[in-house]
Amino acid sequence: MAREQLTVRGIVQGVGFRPFAYRLADELALSGWIRNDGDGVTLELQGGRAQLDGFASRLLAEKPPLARIDQVLRQPRPEREEDAGFAILDSAAGGNRAAIGADSCVCDACLAELFDPADRRYRYPFINCTDCGPRYTLVNRLPYDRAQTSMAVFPQCPACLAEYRDPRHRRFHAEPNACAHCGPRLSLRDAAGLVAGDAIAETLKRLRRGEIVAIKGLGGYHLACDARDAGAVARLRQRKAREEKPLAVMAANAVSLAGLAEPDELSLRLLNSAQRPIALLPKTAACDKALAGVAPDVAWLGAMLPYTPLHYLLFHEAAGRPAGAGWLKQPQPLLLVMTSANLRGEPLITADEDARALLPVLADAVLEHNRDIVTRCDDSVLRMGCHGHAQFLRRGRGYTPCAIGLSRGGPSVLALGAQQKNTLCLTRGNEAFLSQHIGDLDRVANCQALEAAVAHLQTLLATRPECVAHDLHPDYFSSRLARELAERWGLPALAVQHHHAHIAAILAEQQCDDAVLGLALDGAGLGDDGAAWGGELLLVDGAHSQRLAHLAPLPLPGGDRAAREPWRMAAAALHGWGADEEIAHRFPREAAAPQLARWLANGKPMAATTSLGRQFDAAAALLGVAARTSFEAQAAMRLEGLAERHGLPDKPPRLHRIDEEQTLDLSPLLRRLADGMAPAEGAALFHACLIEALADWAAQAARRHGLRRVACGGGCLQNAILARGLHAALGRRGLSMLQARRAPWARPGWRKDIFIPKEPAMCLAIPARVTEVLEPDQARVELGGVHKIISTALVDAARVGDYLIVHVGFAIGRLDPAEAERTLALLAEMGAMPDNPAAYR
Ligand SMILES: [Zn+2]
Numbered sequence: 001m002a003r004e005q006l007t008v009r010g011i012v013q014g015v016g017f018r019p020f021a022y023r024l025a026d027e028l029a030l031s032g033w034i035r036n037d038g039d040g041v042t043l044e045l046q047g048g049r050a051q052l053d054g055f056a057s058r059l060l061a062e063k064p065p066l067a068r069i070d071q072v073l074r075q076p077r078p079e080r081e082e083d084a085g086f087a088i089l090d091s092a093a094g095g096n097r098a099a100i101g102a103d104s105c106v107c108d109a110c111l112a113e114l115f116d117p118a119d120r121r122y123r124y125p126f127i128n129c130t131d132c133g134p135r136y137t138l139v140n141r142l143p144y145d146r147a148q149t150s151m152a153v154f155p156q157c158p159a160c161l162a163e164y165r166d167p168r169h170r171r172f173h174a175e176p177n178a179c180a181h182c183g184p185r186l187s188l189r190d191a192a193g194l195v196a197g198d199a200i201a202e203t204l205k206r207l208r209r210g211e212i213v214a215i216k217g218l219g220g221y222h223l224a225c226d227a228r229d230a231g232a233v234a235r236l237r238q239r240k241a242r243e244e245k246p247l248a249v250m251a252a253n254a255v256s257l258a259g260l261a262e263p264d265e266l267s268l269r270l271l272n273s274a275q276r277p278i279a280l281l282p283k284t285a286a287c288d289k290a291l292a293g294v295a296p297d298v299a300w301l302g303a304m305l306p307y308t309p310l311h312y313l314l315f316h317e318a319a320g321r322p323a324g325a326g327w328l329k330q331p332q333p334l335l336l337v338m339t340s341a342n343l344r345g346e347p348l349i350t351a352d353e354d355a356r357a358l359l360p361v362l363a364d365a366v367l368e369h370n371r372d373i374v375t376r377c378d379d380s381v382l383r384m385g386c387h388g389h390a391q392f393l394r395r396g397r398g399y400t401p402c403a404i405g406l407s408r409g410g411p412s413v414l415a416l417g418a419q420q421k422n423t424l425c426l427t428r429g430n431e432a433f434l435s436q437h438i439g440d441l442d443r444v445a446n447c448q449a450l451e452a453a454v455a456h457l458q459t460l461l462a463t464r465p466e467c468v469a470h471d472l473h474p475d476y477f478s479s480r481l482a483r484e485l486a487e488r489w490g491l492p493a494l495a496v497q498h499h500h501a502h503i504a505a506i507l508a509e510q511q512c513d514d515a516v517l518g519l520a521l522d523g524a525g526l527g528d529d530g531a532a533w534g535g536e537l538l539l540v541d542g543a544h545s546q547r548l549a550h551l552a553p554l555p556l557p558g559g560d561r562a563a564r565e566p567w568r569m570a571a572a573a574l575h576g577w578g579a580d581e582e583i584a585h586r587f588p589r590e591a592a593a594p595q596l597a598r599w600l601a602n603g604k605p606m607a608a609t610t611s612l613g614r615q616f617d618a619a620a621a622l623l624g625v626a627a628r629t630s631f632e633a634q635a636a637m638r639l640e641g642l643a644e645r646h647g648l649p650d651k652p653p654r655l656h657r658i659d660e661e662q663t664l665d666l667s668p669l670l671r672r673l674a675d676g677m678a679p680a681e682g683a684a685l686f687h688a689c690l691i692e693a694l695a696d697w698a699a700q701a702a703r704r705h706g707l708r709r710v711a712c713g714g715g716c717l718q719n720a721i722l723a724r725g726l727h728a729a730l731g732r733r734g735l736s737m738l739q740a741r742r743a744p745w746a747r748p749g750w751r752k753d754i755f756i757p758k759e760p761a762m763c764l765a766i767p768a769r770v771t772e773v774l775e776p777d778q779a780r781v782e783l784g785g786v787h788k789i790i791s792t793a794l795v796d797a798a799r800v801g802d803y804l805i806v807h808v809g810f811a812i813g814r815l816d817p818a819e820a821e822r823t824l825a826l827l828a829e830m831g832a833m834p835d836n837p838a839a840y841r
């Protein structure tokens, strides 16, 4: 007999951890207790030595899907007589340092009940358990308890309460637990008032008629319409004044997307993950015809699967209310456009009265319910990047407020982000907490949302910052707010240059403490010299950043207007090679073109920019792809879409210059595009040459400074061709690329049966030789003399002797043997083989 205390840190509250521990202790005949405390959970266990060891290892291996264990501390304790059985004790008071879980999609067990006509929660839209359902969007403050959530106003009925109190039940302390008798209710409303009848059936009827319905989700309202009804989509666009931006769709399951998009295996996993993000999938040629107006001009379709029981009920209704869950595996024709319900650029609508205000101008009906959304949270948007990493385009529901681990602790910093696409960050010890996406701060409502998010995150984390960081740009709302807060709280305020911040964020996230080369490829950010930067080579060493080189500047005619009017950047480029007289001729519809041409020719003083985003604009306008745009980066997205379909040339010509100041000049490339090239061919050439130019440029600087790693950041990296291409092109030059991901695969609910360790500090894919094939989807591989078992679920049948590219425990591709040997030799030569390959599971 022995006794020990276990302290467990991570996401272990509100995720079914205590009943799980209870069942495990019971099974292993261990006595003792478990209790939530401010930092996580504490257990005391008594029993056989082997059982105690078994408990500790199974705790990690079998933890509930939404739990994340960061640390388990085992300490011996003196044996005791009095324990009989295993008890769940009341929560201990103390600090609020426990992590709170993110919202999660409804689980399979709940879905089975939802569609079982004999179950007491048959078709109940708010079914949930400790393995699933809302968390972050529901909670006011910690500890995570029903009384601190918007479920506080719904006392549980006896049947629900019995589940909630039974440690063996999967609804034990499921804080949002409810049923049709005691929980929240749905209602459908239109301009005339409440709609009688079944809310789900009525909603579907209206969607099928081509109406637009506002539907309450987890972190806010969506505007929904039938994605296959071109008229409804056009009406939605016109009402939302979102003329060209791509819209996301929701399908009942991934097989329903067949023929519309071609997700690879990793994208499928993303789509099916418990976080249920919008995943950007490559479109098929048939997509635009089937879903007219949904995602015109771009190469991808943003798709997500249902995540609330309410979403599922709509698809269930459309399928004719089949009994059982079998229909969930079959293709379903219903496809819904689901776009954030907000007024142009304003925050996502969360309150029922704000949704009702959309009637009848924006929405024809509102499907609402009386469970309040406490915290606004937009859908997350991700795409698969290179080497099997998901890249965030927007981080929100499902991921917020999960922390990003830092390599070390330090004073708490509140960082307020930039003016566009604002997000804030608060650090606590060695964790960084990113807020949900706030939006552009040129709207009063978004500025208010930022202030509210600052307060909410501090309350939730029980943390006071010791320093406030902000963008170097003094006039951003976020910079002004930061200075104001710092003054109010008597704290130092720290201005950080925009692109230094981009690169430093990557280093923090990747826990990289070394100096690296930073390649910042962006729209625009204020530089140290007061100019608009955005194509910069930096030497970044923690808090220090030095600008090594930049793109050759282009005049920025019209300042900020140039970002919406790519023809202005084309004019700047034409001026660069003395073709001023072409400007008015090329852009006959632009009334300002002749005047601008004269100004440029006469050398009128103008701001200049080194932004790569503006070079994309110039390229798009010179190719006749976009003279004006209706949203940021639209021109670049169109170029990307054209290039993706056309395919990049294998051996692009060298169309760039690097001078002795290390300035990278892309004007030869732009000039080639201006020379009457077809748009698709030109778009492909632009991407291919740009990738080689940037890689050459970075490689020269890396050699000079003895660096091997290039951290690539900034908005332009959202372009998948550029990100993918740079990764390969830098690799060919012996450099490794660090990128922002903010999405480690090791997320709760990702895949329960595989234990995925913490990621290595850099994006290193190591070739490993298969020595034994194991069942199922597993193989033993040899890697630097060490044998590991990896998952081969993502590659076709692996055979002994094959070389696989292994990343964080997954084989993500194959290499031919000769190439593998070369890569291994190169890695060894670079000293980039892991010191301890055993760490690379
Ligand atoms: Zn569930």
Ligand SMILES: [Zn+2]
Pocket: 156, 157, 158, 159, 160, 161, 178, 179, 180, 181, 182, 183
């Ligand atoms: Zn109930």
